[in-house]
Amino acid sequence: MVKSVCTGCSLLCEDIDLTLKAGGVGEANNLCRKGFGHFSALFNERTIPRVDNQDASLDQAISEAAKILRNAKNPLLYGWSSSSQEAQKVGIDLARKLGAVIDDTTSFCQDVLMDLVLKGKVPTCTLDDVRNFADIMIFWGSDPTNSHPRHLSRFSYYPRGEKRQKGYEVERDSIAVDVRKSSTAKLCKYYFKVAPGDDADFINSVISVLDGKIPRVGDKKKMIELGTVLRKAEFGVIFPGLGLVSALQDQMSLLEALLAKLNSIKPYKVIPTAEHFNARGFNQLLMSETGFINRVSFKDGVSSNPDLGIVGASRSCDAALIIGSDPLSELPFGVARRLAKMPLIAIDPRRSLTTDASRVVIPSAMYGLESGGSAIRTDGVKVSFSSPYPAEKPNDEEILKRIMEAI
């Protein structure tokens, strides 16, 4: 067996042992079902170099990609959450060279939360701190049992830690706040159901309870019980998910207010549950280079505004390089249709609707299995990985460098 880092989600599990067999993953230790599917898909859905729906050589595909980007008046470079830090750096340099718009998958997802965390507007900590010290976990609009299957077992609920030696039954409390009783909610000690979009009212009720007032919404008895549980925490952590972020959007200041109130009583932190393995890495890197986490244009200097996100950019851009992402499957139909009408370049190890609709397809090596690099875990910890099964295919960084040279 060889050691591997799983790039199936933003937990970047470093304790994977696996073997490969003809046509797939053979034996695997510690790889969850999602990680197994992530690596296995490589063997069923591998991309090959293509230009205009014809098989091509890698050189031809790279040369055609360079031509499309060179001729575009307003190119978009999109994706990035499934690329290494090293590739993201080259991607930002390429966007700068082209005067392009650059955006990542969080711009239709959790970027408002990531912005708060990266700018220090809400307190945060590492998942290792959670394992060692946390006694109250709040899964709010998130369902890590499905999205990050080893979240609860490696970090947030079940493991024993430095100060949490007695096990979750004795020393940890878990709370789920969600519109439905998700798989994670079913494992939690407390479940609070909120109607879709009512998270802001729920936050106001929690703040009222912590202020010693009667809450205006929710079951008053349960809300008062929640206040008591929150007050007795030694170290609490909120794991917001897309459910909470979508419900709040331009009211994220309410989350800040809740954290401020909680922290006036006991230490409470926030850790995002980013989806793709290096989503946080891109946001951090772009922020260090430009001051913005995404939706950046390098035309006439550096600027950022909401219209530079994938939705607006699908209207204003005239060509797109999509890397490690499948926006044609994942984004609303209108956005996907607009993207599909422009010349697309897809860099991806695996076939998808986006690669099938692209004028140029460039196959890449898969991170964690075929290519090394580094990435930032969802809690901000840097993880480096090697390539236990090196591929003959170039990785994202090498492909982007070659495109840049050709331009």
Ligand code: SF4
């Ligand atoms: S939890 Fe995420 S990183 Fe860990 S093995 Fe599963 S998919 Fe891979």
